[in-house]
Amino acid sequence: MNEQNINIDLKRINPYFGAAISVDCVVFGFDGTELKVLLMRCNMEPYVGLWSLIGDLLRVNEDLEGAAKRILKRRTGLDNVFMEQTKAFGSVDRHPLGRVITIAYYSLVKISEYELSNAPEYREAHWHNISEITELAFDHRDILDECLNLLRKHVKEAPVGFNLLPPKFTLPQLQNLYETILGKSLDKRNFRKKILKMKILKDIGETQQNVSHRPGKLYSFDEKRYESLRKDGFIFDLN
Amino acid sequence: MNEQNINIDLKRINPYFGAAISVDCVVFGFDGTELKVLLMRCNMEPYVGLWSLIGDLLRVNEDLEGAAKRILKRRTGLDNVFMEQTKAFGSVDRHPLGRVITIAYYSLVKISEYELSNAPEYREAHWHNISEITELAFDHRDILDECLNLLRKHVKEAPVGFNLLPPKFTLPQLQNLYETILGKSLDKRNFRKKILKMKILKDIGETQQNVSHRPGKLYSFDEKRYESLRKDGFIFDLN
DNA sequence: CCAAAAGTGTTGTACATACACCCATGT
DNA sequence: ACATGGGTGTATGTACAACACTTTTGG
Structure with a gap:
């Protein structure tokens, strides 16, 4: 049937x-x-x-x-x-x-x-x-x-990882997330370059508080920016 | 419940x-x-x-x-x-x-x-x-x-296209398939280079018959080869 | 000999990788 | 002052894109 x-x-x-x-x-x-x-x-x-x-x-x-x-x-x-x-x-x-x-x-x-x-x-x-x-x-x-x-x-292949982080996060936190999910360590400088070149993070202008080391700059995922880039053919890729 | x-x-x-x-x-x-x-x-x-x-x-x-x-x-x-x-x-x-x-x-x-x-x-x-x-x-x-x-x-991202072709096929036929599925034309020389460098095609040693132009060489997908390469970390990628 | 599609290399550019030191904060 | 992790630049190699002519067959 x-x-x-x-x-x-x-x-x-x-x-x-x-x-x-x-x-x-x-x-x-x-x-x-x-x-x-x-x-x-x-x-x-x-x-x-x-x-x-x-x-x-x-x-x-x-x-x-x-x-x-x-x-x-x-x-x-x-x-x-x-x-x-x-x-x-x-x-x-x-x-x-x-x-x-x-x-x-x-x-x-x-x-x-x-x-x-x-x-x-x-x-x-x-x-x-x-x-x-x-x-x-x-x-x-x-x-x-x-x-x-x-x-x-x-x-x-897509900016979905941000959903696991707080709205404001540092680049080392983001890298840490990727390293944990992918199960391998990534080069800090290269990771930062790749991510920042995408222009999908907004620099909040704030830094971490109460950390006993140099505080990291806080970023947020710029969803609108990402969507407009995507319409122009941008493809998120972290391989 | x-x-x-x-x-x-x-x-x-x-x-x-x-x-x-x-x-x-x-x-x-x-x-x-x-x-x-x-x-x-x-x-x-x-x-x-x-x-x-x-x-x-x-x-x-x-x-x-x-x-x-x-x-x-x-x-x-x-x-x-x-x-x-x-x-x-x-x-x-x-x-x-x-x-x-x-x-x-x-x-x-x-x-x-x-x-x-x-x-x-x-x-x-x-x-x-x-x-x-x-x-x-x-x-x-x-x-x-x-x-x-x-x-x-x-x-x-995987060698699945071969399932749409006859067991023996030419590189132009393969390229044609990709162009049709992806809806865009690809550069012939670059396509051939990429595919052949992967080493997942077997040169059958035969050529097309009865075509009114220079006959193409026939290849077949070497599944065993692909599997062993994959185990060694090879990733099929045609982007 | 003509038409039609197969086959072939080089060069410039962009991206990925590898790598070591200084900086800002809390204690 | 020390410990901790944040932040930065360059050099080298690799991968991709762009591009035009010659070859082989059938008609």
């Missing part, structure tokens, strides 16, 4: 509707040193006690991105978060209770804006260092790995 | 299972001049008469890639086709008969191996020049566009 040849009420064909759709979010954060991901305790057999991604079943009246936004809001209190669909996962036996196809999104949050510490309703999720994660519930380890690979690709 | 907190039989929760999952395949072909896509007539209101992608509902015991392979086999007779998941599409109203989330794959076939001409069971699908396509059924135009964008990205 072809998608376009369904000519009876879909809801009555059981074999094709015995599946559920979920959305799982891989929420990345960066604390200045480590790349982190937001996880919850799983309480479903046989994965009880393991950590899992945050996710939920898709509701009848919401689209995929809507579900992802809802899940993020629910678990972090955050709106307007950068997110991008990564991949659909549909192994027949990926879920112990039945057929569940999941659509994975990865999102990048400014860890400073995450309100876990204050609001009690966001206490179920916890940050985990990527480097320390071993086993996860379901196929969430695979999902995490796919999202990590995609993130590593994206930070090199 | 969280995915990992479902503790009753999923099949009995109606609101969450009133959706179906389909897989749609964007099958690209290249005839030496034009980039083409395989389409079928749609016979579902309100799209009757329009062309649509080839697709089908996901079966209970098959995974997503399995469904994509089945669909391709059914419509083209081909196995072992290059394919890659592109994106999930889940707008609430994308399907007139109910909630259908679709997972899109794009695949690349050697048009010479496509058996439409011989076997009657493959006659429902037809090749259409990408440049001449206007309206499609459902949201298939969006799906096609996403797949095209992904293809344009992939041919620049």
